[in-house]
Amino acid sequence: MPSVYWYNGEFIAKEDVRISPDDRGYYFGDGLYEVFRVYAGRIYEAEAHFERLVRTADGLRIALPYTIEAIQQLLEELIGRNGLQEGTVYLQFTRGAAPRSHPFPQGAAPVTMAYCTELPRPLAAMERGIAAVTVPDIRWLRCDFKTLNLLPNTLAKQQALDAGGDDAILHRSGTVTECSASNIMIVRGGTILTHPADNLILHGVTRGVVLRLAREAAIPVEERPFTVDELLGADEAFITGTTVEVTPVVRVDGHAIAAGDAGPVTRRLQEAFAATIR
The missing domain is CATH 3.20.10.10 (D-amino Acid Aminotransferase, subunit A, domain 2)
Incomplete structure (x- = not known):
């Protein structure tokens, strides 16, 4: 199975992903994630997952950089590029990269990442x-x-x-x-x-x-x-x-x-x- 990641809006190989040491997810855990189940190449209960994603983003005051419709299309393309039939898609947003300081940084763009993992039913x-x-x-x-x-x-x-x-x-x-x-x-x-x-x-x-x-x-x-x-x-x-x-x-x-x-x-x-x- 190929390891194609979606990172900051681009589809790239896993080995090309570069995480900044200033990423607030790296040193504060300042971010959110979702894990989607994939059966027969399709996302299961996508709407419920996205509702929770939006709720968490609102609660953390992280502005998602894409619409939910765009995110779903990108995840579906990621699934196709990886040839995933049964497994999971991990999606993560952090508040962004900025010099380490507790207050929310001004002007930092959220960092996005998603990848697929093969996983059979248990x-x-x-x-x-x-x-x-x-x-x-x-x-x-x-x-x-x-x-x-x-x-x-x-x-x-x-x-x-x-x-x-x-x-x-x-x-x-x-x-x-x-x-x-x-x-x-x-x-x-x-x-x-x-x-x-x-x-x-x-x-x-x-x-x-x-x-x-x-x-x-x-x-x-x-x-x-x-x-x-x-x-x-x-x-x-x-x-x-x-x-x-x-x-x-x-x-x-x-x-x-x-x-x-x-x-x-x-x-x-x-x-x-x-x-x-x-």
């Missing part, structure tokens, strides 16, 4: 499920913005891996928020519970699709906070995300969730989600 994990570890959520209070400030997420993910888990489930004083790079839902008494889409979580695009599919299937849904204890006592648990789709969580902190296997609601939602990408 069918094995979706079938067998994953193990997770609970980790305190030490992030800031605007988790609803998809920014480049991901160090707490990476620390949590590594803590989970060091403990023998596959992912970290974050909680604030015992209240579950989300995972290191995905949303989490549980099933109790036939009802899906998931943290509301407020400032404490990132409202995932796949999260929105799954909630819609659940309601269409007449599966009760409650968007309310739940505790680690409720998670451990759940009938089912699963994560949702652009790269993980709908993946069961079968063990948490070494404890099996119910029978330690994917439950019927999870399987039903997996099938419904698969139908949307066909």
Whole structure:
């Protein structure tokens, strides 16, 4: 697969990309990003991703240098140039390059970058499920913005891996928020519970699709906070995300969730989600 990048409005080879040491994304994490899933060469749920991109840009006060229509056309061309059929497109904007100073620089143009990665569907994990570890959520209070400030997420993910888990489930004083790079839902008494889409979580695009599919299937849904204890006592648990789709969580902190296997609601939602990408 060729490595064609879109960088500052040009399609160039990966090895020709040059990042300025003055880029505010490099030393402040001053920027935003989106990860789009590609199935059969097409962007999945593009509109929802772009809505979140605009919301984050507005929240960070970064003026996007292109219209959404232009960005989508450029990403589609990038997918074509790379011959991507199944994978992801990563898109990033930083505030720009300027001498290091905390105030927003005057006149700096946003730096843009996008690239493709081949990534098959996670069918094995979706079938067998994953193990997770609970980790305190030490992030800031605007988790609803998809920014480049991901160090707490990476620390949590590594803590989970060091403990023998596959992912970290974050909680604030015992209240579950989300995972290191995905949303989490549980099933109790036939009802899906998931943290509301407020400032404490990132409202995932796949999260929105799954909630819609659940309601269409007449599966009760409650968007309310739940505790680690409720998670451990759940009938089912699963994560949702652009790269993980709908993946069961079968063990948490070494404890099996119910029978330690994917439950019927999870399987039903997996099938419904698969139908949307066909």
